[in-house]
Amino acid sequence: MGVTHSPTATITEDYTRTYIQSQHLHEASKALLPGGVTHMARAFDPFPLYIDRCQGAHKWDIDDNCYIDYWMRHGAMLLGHAHPAIVEAVQAQVSRGTHVGGNTRAEMDWARLIMDLVPCAEAVKFTSSGTEATLLALRAARTYTGKSQIIKFEGHFHGWHDYVACGVTPPYDTPMSAGIPEAVQQSVILTPFNNAEAFTAALESSDDIAAVILEPGGSFDDTVPSDPAFLAHVRRETARRGVVLIFDEVVTGFRYAVGGCQEYFDIIPDLTTLAKVMAGGLNGGAVVGRQSIMDIFDPKQDGDWRRYQMVPHPGTFNANPLSAAAGVAALQLIATGEPTKRAQEMTSLLIEGINDVLKRRSVPGCAYGRASIFKTFIGAEAPPITRYDFSQVDRDTQILIQGPPHASELRQGMLLNGVDLMRVAGFVSAAHTSDIIDTTIQAFDQTIVRMQNEALLP
Numbered sequence: 001m002g003v004t005h006s007p008t009a010t011i012t013e014d015y016t017r018t019y020i021q022s023q024h025l026h027e028a029s030k031a032l033l034p035g036g037v038t039h040m041a042r043a044f045d046p047f048p049l050y051i052d053r054c055q056g057a058h059k060w061d062i063d064d065n066c067y068i069d070y071w072m073r074h075g076a077m078l079l080g081h082a083h084p085a086i087v088e089a090v091q092a093q094v095s096r097g098t099h100v101g102g103n104t105r106a107e108m109d110w111a112r113l114i115m116d117l118v119p120c121a122e123a124v125k126f127t128s129s130g131t132e133a134t135l136l137a138l139r140a141a142r143t144y145t146g147k148s149q150i151i152k153f154e155g156h157f158h159g160w161h162d163y164v165a166c167g168v169t170p171p172y173d174t175p176m177s178a179g180i181p182e183a184v185q186q187s188v189i190l191t192p193f194n195n196a197e198a199f200t201a202a203l204e205s206s207d208d209i210a211a212v213i214l215e216p217g218g219s220f221d222d223t224v225p226s227d228p229a230f231l232a233h234v235r236r237e238t239a240r241r242g243v244v245l246i247f248d249e250v251v252t253g254f255r256y257a258v259g260g261c262q263e264y265f266d267i268i269p270d271l272t273t274l275a276k277v278m279a280g281g282l283n284g285g286a287v288v289g290r291q292s293i294m295d296i297f298d299p300k301q302d303g304d305w306r307r308y309q310m311v312p313h314p315g316t317f318n319a320n321p322l323s324a325a326a327g328v329a330a331l332q333l334i335a336t337g338e339p340t341k342r343a344q345e346m347t348s349l350l351i352e353g354i355n356d357v358l359k360r361r362s363v364p365g366c367a368y369g370r371a372s373i374f375k376t377f378i379g380a381e382a383p384p385i386t387r388y389d390f391s392q393v394d395r396d397t398q399i400l401i402q403g404p405p406h407a408s409e410l411r412q413g414m415l416l417n418g419v420d421l422m423r424v425a426g427f428v429s430a431a432h433t434s435d436i437i438d439t440t441i442q443a444f445d446q447t448i449v450r451m452q453n454e455a456l457l458p
Contacts, residue, residue, distance in 0.1 A: 011409050011413045011451070011456075014412075019049060019061070045408050049061045054069065055082050059071075067415065067419060068419045070421050075255075076276035077429050078254060078343060079281075079333060079431065080430060081281075085332075086281065093324075099320060104319070106324035114278065114286065114288060115288070118288055120288065121272065122288075122291040123291055124294075127284075127315065128317045129285050130273060131159025133250065133273035133274065137213070137246050137289075140244075140293055140297070141246065142211070144292075150212070151212040152167055153167070158213055158215075158248050167190040170401065172190055189205065195230075214247065215248050216269075217261055222375070223401055223425070225368070232267055246269060246271045246273065247260075247271070253272070255340065255372050258334060258337050264371070270293060271290070271293060272289055274288065284324075299312070339429075339430035343428045346372070346432045347369060350374055351368065351374055353440075353444075357444055363378055364458065372428040375400075403423065403424060409451060410424055410447060411424070413447035416447075417447055
């Protein structure tokens, strides 16, 4: 892993000269795909790498350079890439058919596992993605309560559909996407996160609030960590007012604990949205929750109910057999608790090692995180936060979400040293070992020194 560095070139110059095939593919891709990418997070300056294969905690690019991977398919691969049990399950299902156009035993097994593991899950409605799950959960909440508005927190990400496009990144009064109708924006009440007084005021501002949706681990994939006392306040106030509380556990599900954040914090929502880890690395999502709300999806043989009261959810790939096979195989392993525990232990080692490097090199910044999700922030604008103290986060929310300066050079330098960060953060899997963590810390140290030599860091 790692490549030979030119003694006179900058990090970006070395990156550009090293990954020629990826650069050529990206130029060709621009004629086929908008911007040459299929996910905005994969857009990268000066160009992204093109990956050939993955195994365990590693990935290889088209030039056969090997990297320790911390993208982990955007957090979906808690077990690591190409886990033998999942590969075997999917291969077996492919031989029996990729879509049967009917009900399967696998979807029942999958639902039963989710209900066994996720505390709030009294029933399961499968979707094809996390975005679809949050869209469906909000519609269910509006139907159940007969109300139309939702409360969403500044900096929280719940996918790309219209109702959650508001308040994702600063400035929060501008949606993250063009094309969001003003009427939709008016149905969303934005409020600061971890601020009990502001949240209570938002609840009291309208008698038409159907739901509160949030990332229980914290804003923007845990970038601004949640205060457990605040989560408890949200639960109390929503329950008191009959407002549906939705935990978006697309990212945190099965990572914070086998039962997700709701088990970790012992705070049970009314509905939960899931995806990523739930489907064993394949596409798939779900809305789970209280039976009284989930009954809204029941296609009863009643014409008036179907036409006027239920929430229909047709979807060609709902609980598709390949995802069901992967999901069952993954959750059977996760149910033991060992993969979640292992990934968390490795994350703790990584956070401690990165902070040791920053201290030893006298670089302002920190690594922090909970469970198997880690973040880094380096440079003079680094907020006063440590792994154990989140008390100063509130006033630095916008800084944390916008990210540190020279994030591109940090990732380029890490790639040149054989490590692929998800910008300045990442997800750790059960396939990461202590040796892999040590190698990552060494790569981080080498990258920091090089950034200092280029005057990118003090």
